[in-house]
Amino acid sequence: MTEDAQSWSSSMETGPSGESFLQKIFRRLSTTQCLKLGANEAAPVAVVSVQRYLSEQPEEGQPGSYSYDVTVTDGAFRAKCLLHATLNHLVHVNELRTGGDVTVTRWSLVYNERRLGRGYVCIEGVSCNEGASAVLARVSCVHALPRASCVHALPVLVARGVGPHGHAPLQLGRKHYLPLWNNDDPEGDIWSSGPPPSDTVLDVSRIALLSSLESSFRTSWKPLPLLVRIIHKSRLRYYGKFGLKIDFPYQAYYEVADQSGSMSMVLWNELCPDFYRRLDVGTVLLLQDYTLKQSYSHRSRPQMDHHRMKSFTSVEICLNPRKPASVITVVSPKKVQPDWGLPEVCYRFAAR
Template structure:
């Protein structure tokens, strides 16, 4: 039920906020606390403008992210800047659109180079009062505070020269209305324009000898296009640091075209693979784009020319016309958009890093996880995040081989498509890269855990079974199979969510060491740093933790659903029977000294759920992140529905680790899908440790020293999932 803001806030808070801050600073008085409601949380990349505005109050600032908050008391609203030292409030999901916060310390900063007196509120300290109240708020009806400047009222970063905000949770996704522009297709092209057009072959011959004032038009088809690339850096003041790379082709061959800067906002949604473009006023330069592809023969049937067509918003201003399919003439002889579709049987025979297209039926849909790149920025930080989800697809060969496509999809390629993906959907993925993980392969008979990952040019499409526009034998075969009884049975067994790790780690320590080449040494975290690592996790962040520790306790847990009770609500209440059995316990486990981290509990969010057509809304709600803009009645889905549990019973081990030098214990959870895997882990550890202890004559105090690979994930609920992926006994 929505609650009116009038019952919670003082209507004089926002209207006089700037005045009260300035007065308290001038008189050197303690600031009054201000209670307010967060309407918006928006992010942008720091730049020199931000550095110059805040340096008068804060001599040093090396942050990558800056956040603007739009706050209200119900009567007026105001846009403020959050001091970067408080970024953890946002990155950990503690302050979101819809939070109630109390401002305890603020500063009013002026732009001393602006004669109009531009100023803004810098929030230097705050406390969170709550996020669970569903307030009835319509932001559009709340006026701006009388002293809000013009820039505050625009949809642009407040303390920066950037042209737009970026996604709140991913460093590589678009955000805001500026990216929603649509350009209508042209229904016709004049005969004069067509006659004036050059081919790409002719352009390559003339090269830079063409005068900018007489560049001829070209008509081309987009064969592949990259995701939108952002190259903003804190030390560079670029308003539109964006780029889109494409391979374009005509009857004579193909070349690369690059869309730059603000032109990307206009055409990011409108130019797709297969689009036919009329390009005018572009510039021709030698090939220097970042576009790369491992298998050129996939998209290039003729010659590929070593030139770039640069489409700029100025000097010169490029004119791009998207030609409607009905206006495309066959006499132009444009290359068709083709797919090199493979089936699952062919995948194992393809070389490493091969670029291919696949199509399949979704049988597993992993959760979204935020992963920091392996490399850091120039300041050594890891503030940028990819948003990734694992997906399993099958094709008709699954019935005979039992093999699936395991793919890792990055949300930045097409967030709107991935957000509405569900088990049972047919998914077409183009320009995927094959990964064999050959480091661990020593002979041809050894099992290879092959998977596919995205490239910068990957495109994903959900195929409608009843009206597919792609006429390809592989697609038609999949549609027929998916509609059969066998295909339907596979979909009924589909799952989503929960902990998922692929490819599996090697079982041998020496093979595990091969995963770490000389230029990327294994990073073993010391026990005195375990707590800080857990505390540093951001919202939905996944990270690996490698530790050397003693196993001091192993406990077997079993959970069984014994009764389902239907209620009037969509979900059911479940009665559960819980048992635990200690398999091993070292005397040091009972010590009260030191820090205890983690939990022996297996969280429901770590378990996959069985797919049901009635649970489609639950799946889609789990795909969403806390929004940047508050909407009344919009609540975050947390956890998994017990009614959708994959099995009526399951078991797991809790494994407790102890640091070698520091009195700190870490509880981890070891999951096993098969009894053999469970037995192997317990027996190998216990048998080796017991034989070693017997040789020393003291079995009860056996020390099980292991190298442990742990998977961490920060859940929506604020709890940390700590999964023991693999433990290697050290002798």
């Protein structure tokens, strides 16, 4: 245990042996021979968070099944555990939820046989308590701090022989979490809002216009940089499925424009966590090392008539994390020059 964890545990309510409830459970899991433990001396723990991601091993007949990591606290420590697949229905009906107390009746320690020193604690049996959490209320009272800040400051417990997991899912095949109730919203700290736009001097002496891209498609000529403004932003699209070997299967469509017209731009995979929150309507971009791809003819498109500009729909701009790695420069608003000829964003309002 770290010195920080020891200082926290000494200030919290503990049992006769000086250990908190979760400390005792994790110690017994680390020393037992069968790697399973029934909590004979069960005590309620509070649910700090419930996080969802695509399962590594889908349930039979359910190719799109999901796993849930549940972070619990006994008031002295936090611990992230995998919820056994047979208990997923408790999340679906909102019985097991953030802010409530649960009593875990069966624990297990699961080692990853493919990676040395990697594994996780699994919750195999649980009963949900009704009403507000008494454990979280006690944590807030002890520290006289806002409840959320106090809970997230608690040290994290990790079973002996199992490495720390950080912010990643417990099952090593996944790199990110999904929102609890849909797949279309960013979830977690990986979705960066990013640093402010750079004030560096940009070389825009040799740039290509969108109108020239259709003629250069399928040629060996390397496209010149593009200077464009975002005029429309789509919802995020998640296309993950079992067996897909992509860490961040995301896609986001934008409509970008310059003085010659507008065209679709697609942000792919790892670039979505880095840039999706940073690229909003009105943002000016300098794009380099992009690729061109033929547009899907049956894709739905936003209504752009009110912009009164030509729309190029035969090809679209693809920004990829590799092969080649696209270079995206967000231009500071005070660096945007009028002589660049970028169109202003137009809005359409519907009166009721």
